[in-house]
Amino acid sequence: MCKSTCADQKGTEELESKIGKIPLIFRELAERDPQMYDFSLKMDNFIWDDGAITRKTKKLIAIAIATSLRDQHAIRAQMAGASNLGVTSEEIDEALRVTYLLAGMPAYVAGKVAQNEIMGE
Amino acid sequence: MCKSTCADQKGTEELESKIGKIPLIFRELAERDPQMYDFSLKMDNFIWDDGAITRKTKKLIAIAIATSLRDQHAIRAQMAGASNLGVTSEEIDEALRVTYLLAGMPAYVAGKVAQNEIMGE
Amino acid sequence: MCKSTCADQKGTEELESKIGKIPLIFRELAERDPQMYDFSLKMDNFIWDDGAITRKTKKLIAIAIATSLRDQHAIRAQMAGASNLGVTSEEIDEALRVTYLLAGMPAYVAGKVAQNEIMGE
Amino acid sequence: MCKSTCADQKGTEELESKIGKIPLIFRELAERDPQMYDFSLKMDNFIWDDGAITRKTKKLIAIAIATSLRDQHAIRAQMAGASNLGVTSEEIDEALRVTYLLAGMPAYVAGKVAQNEIMGE
Amino acid sequence: MCKSTCADQKGTEELESKIGKIPLIFRELAERDPQMYDFSLKMDNFIWDDGAITRKTKKLIAIAIATSLRDQHAIRAQMAGASNLGVTSEEIDEALRVTYLLAGMPAYVAGKVAQNEIMGE
Amino acid sequence: MCKSTCADQKGTEELESKIGKIPLIFRELAERDPQMYDFSLKMDNFIWDDGAITRKTKKLIAIAIATSLRDQHAIRAQMAGASNLGVTSEEIDEALRVTYLLAGMPAYVAGKVAQNEIMGE
Numbered sequence: 001m002c003k004s005t006c007a008d009q010k011g012t013e014e015l016e017s018k019i020g021k022i023p024l025i026f027r028e029l030a031e032r033d034p035q036m037y038d039f040s041l042k043m044d045n046f047i048w049d050d051g052a053i054t055r056k057t058k059k060l061i062a063i064a065i066a067t068s069l070r071d072q073h074a075i076r077a078q079m080a081g082a083s084n085l086g087v088t089s090e091e092i093d094e095a096l097r098v099t100y101l102l103a104g105m106p107a108y109v110a111g112k113v114a115q116n117e118i119m120g121e
Numbered sequence: 122m123c124k125s126t127c128a129d130q131k132g133t134e135e136l137e138s139k140i141g142k143i144p145l146i147f148r149e150l151a152e153r154d155p156q157m158y159d160f161s162l163k164m165d166n167f168i169w170d171d172g173a174i175t176r177k178t179k180k181l182i183a184i185a186i187a188t189s190l191r192d193q194h195a196i197r198a199q200m201a202g203a204s205n206l207g208v209t210s211e212e213i214d215e216a217l218r219v220t221y222l223l224a225g226m227p228a229y230v231a232g233k234v235a236q237n238e239i240m241g242e
Numbered sequence: 243m244c245k246s247t248c249a250d251q252k253g254t255e256e257l258e259s260k261i262g263k264i265p266l267i268f269r270e271l272a273e274r275d276p277q278m279y280d281f282s283l284k285m286d287n288f289i290w291d292d293g294a295i296t297r298k299t300k301k302l303i304a305i306a307i308a309t310s311l312r313d314q315h316a317i318r319a320q321m322a323g324a325s326n327l328g329v330t331s332e333e334i335d336e337a338l339r340v341t342y343l344l345a346g347m348p349a350y351v352a353g354k355v356a357q358n359e360i361m362g363e
Numbered sequence: 364m365c366k367s368t369c370a371d372q373k374g375t376e377e378l379e380s381k382i383g384k385i386p387l388i389f390r391e392l393a394e395r396d397p398q399m400y401d402f403s404l405k406m407d408n409f410i411w412d413d414g415a416i417t418r419k420t421k422k423l424i425a426i427a428i429a430t431s432l433r434d435q436h437a438i439r440a441q442m443a444g445a446s447n448l449g450v451t452s453e454e455i456d457e458a459l460r461v462t463y464l465l466a467g468m469p470a471y472v473a474g475k476v477a478q479n480e481i482m483g484e
Numbered sequence: 485m486c487k488s489t490c491a492d493q494k495g496t497e498e499l500e501s502k503i504g505k506i507p508l509i510f511r512e513l514a515e516r517d518p519q520m521y522d523f524s525l526k527m528d529n530f531i532w533d534d535g536a537i538t539r540k541t542k543k544l545i546a547i548a549i550a551t552s553l554r555d556q557h558a559i560r561a562q563m564a565g566a567s568n569l570g571v572t573s574e575e576i577d578e579a580l581r582v583t584y585l586l587a588g589m590p591a592y593v594a595g596k597v598a599q600n601e602i603m604g605e
Numbered sequence: 606m607c608k609s610t611c612a613d614q615k616g617t618e619e620l621e622s623k624i625g626k627i628p629l630i631f632r633e634l635a636e637r638d639p640q641m642y643d644f645s646l647k648m649d650n651f652i653w654d655d656g657a658i659t660r661k662t663k664k665l666i667a668i669a670i671a672t673s674l675r676d677q678h679a680i681r682a683q684m685a686g687a688s689n690l691g692v693t694s695e696e697i698d699e700a701l702r703v704t705y706l707l708a709g710m711p712a713y714v715a716g717k718v719a720q721n722e723i724m725g726e
Binding site for chain 4: 028029032073
């Protein structure tokens with residue numbers, strides 16, 4: 001049996017294919033704050049859609065932003081789905097170097113630590 | 122006649138071709154803090170080189186980071202060279218949407234304002 | 243004559259009543275990125291609705307967040323609509339003191355400067 | 364037996380009643396840096412006093428700021444005392460939605476994770 | 485004639501000698517929020533006092549923090565009083581290089597721009 | 606046997622003497638991203654050199670920046686080498702008070718927690 005999220009099953013699967021992996025906490029939002037989940041799901045599906053730039057490039061952008069904000073959870077959440085979208089470790093290396101330039105060495109290092117844990121490199 | 126920066130003329134030209142446009146303040150660094158300029162120039166030329174990801178993608182990443190950090194000067198400095206690298210306004214639109222998701226509406230808006238001023242859209 | 247935003251006229255008016263004043267840049271988004279505008283409008287109308295806490299309290303929260311992030315544009319955008327929602331200068335004073343505690347003196351000062359400009363105090 | 368903090372016993376109790384729960388680290392400050400503790404205690408008692416806005420509203424503001432700054436410790440420190448002041452989980456939900464708008468999805472998620480741990484929801 | 489701030493005249497002069505120059509906005513706080521001014525003045529006089537590190541070193545630290553947070557107003561407020569405390573432009577150069585390392589090139593550049601405007605170099 | 610980093614052995618030792626202790630993650634960078642390591646090592650050796658301000662003062666600045674950015678890893682990485690450079694706990698206390706002023710109580714507290722863990726005080 002399902003409550004609020006049944007209708008969103010399709011939207012959830014669609015989003016997973018776009019971002020590689022949906023973080024558990026986002027899935028739990030479907031029960032905890034269904035309206036917020038519903039709006040976020042639509043917004044996310046819109047934002048992550050292939051368009052002028054591919055979802056793979058969007059993933060690299062998201063990793064770089066999360067790293068620049070030194071947000072440990074966001075870095076891991078974004079990196080977790082990266083390989084499913086075909087993002088390579090070399091591409092992340094280069095995105096993190098841009099992070100170094102614009103946000104400093106500790107931001108770069110935070111990215112490298114997570115990359116090592118998640119992508120086994 | 123030139124002082125410290127003559128030797129770096131080539132490096133400076135190389136960097137301009139990679140990032141689209143070197144901000145004036147960075148150029149002035151050559152006189153004000155030549156050693157820092159020298160190290161930065163080498164680091165920048167290394168980071169912005171085409172590799173696993175293109176410099177165009179790196180530019181989109183840099184715009185997204187600067188916007189997420191709500192850094193007005195960095196946003197403008199990065200956007201100024203974007204069109205010279207072939208970055209389109211549609212691509213920036215989509216990069217800024219990722220910024221919205223990870224850094225909030227005001228960060229997205231800061232990017233749109235600068236995009237409008239600099240890219241005439 | 244109107245293009246994409248006609249259908250959103252009602253949503254836009256609804257949002258204005260909730261946040262006190264819609265920033266110009268957000269209005270312009272209707273033309274520049276209509277899909278993003280549409281999603282944002284729905285999300286905003288959901289978030290700013292009176293619920294467990296009033297929109298007036300939400301406005302104080304938004305002012306405090308914008309100030310803590312030292313985001314000059316967001317501070318001004320949020321403060322511009324405050325008096326229309328019945329927020330007083332004394333209430334902003336106290337919200338900014340919480341900002342001082344959690345984000346430091348310069349964040350507090352940024353709020354006071356904007357408050358002085360916008361609320362004439 | 365007590366050292367520097369005896370005189371502040373009353374101030375400390377007063378603060379606890381205002382913010383719901385004083386973090387252990389702040390208590391320890393009384394021994395480690397008594398002068399800093401003394402100034403902070405007075406400042407905190409002033410800031411958290413009921414005034415134009417209630418301490419309950421101030422607590423919601425503090426939670427929203429800490430979440431927007433993605434500061435894991437501050438989020439937990441602020442949330443720990445929330446229920447003692449009568450703050451409900453529904454109110455935090457709505458404060459966090461404002462955080463989503465101004466600081467992005469990962470900031471919102473950081474708040475939801477802590478809320479789940481601390482308020483059992 | 486004076487209102488709330490007469491009694492704080494001495495504290496204000498003391499602070500000016502410690503931080504080099506009190507920003508106008510902080511002076512105005514004496515009229516706008518006298519209680520907040522009073523607490524801040526005492527806290528500031530405590531923090532800026534010579535101790536294990538000199539006020540000159542504290543000024544360099546404050547400049548580096550403000551720059552790392554990319555806070556244009558705080559950078560200028562801190563730099564304005566620097567030369568009165570004997571801080572040299574060479575010392576600021578080196579403090580800003582540490583900022584580069586920990587907070588990225590745009591933070592460093594924000595510091596250099598302000599240094600150029602305020603210290604004429 | 607060594608790969609890319611043999612040539613940098615001297616630079617690495619030199620840096621360790623300047624910053625007190627090189628974080629493990631930075632050492633690992635020598636294998637994982639040797640070119641990035643090489644550029645960073647040169648940049649770091651330049652930035653941390655004694656000059657107009659001593660490396661000890663630079664360390665205090667670095668601790669204050671990392672704390673202001675609420676970057677747990679950077680705070681610990683910087684504090685780990687502090688005592689090797691002769692930085693005392695009293696000096697860190699005073700640097701953290703400047704952090705309190707410019708970045709808020711939670712930033713100060715983050716510094717105190719790390720100081721307690723690492724410097725045994």
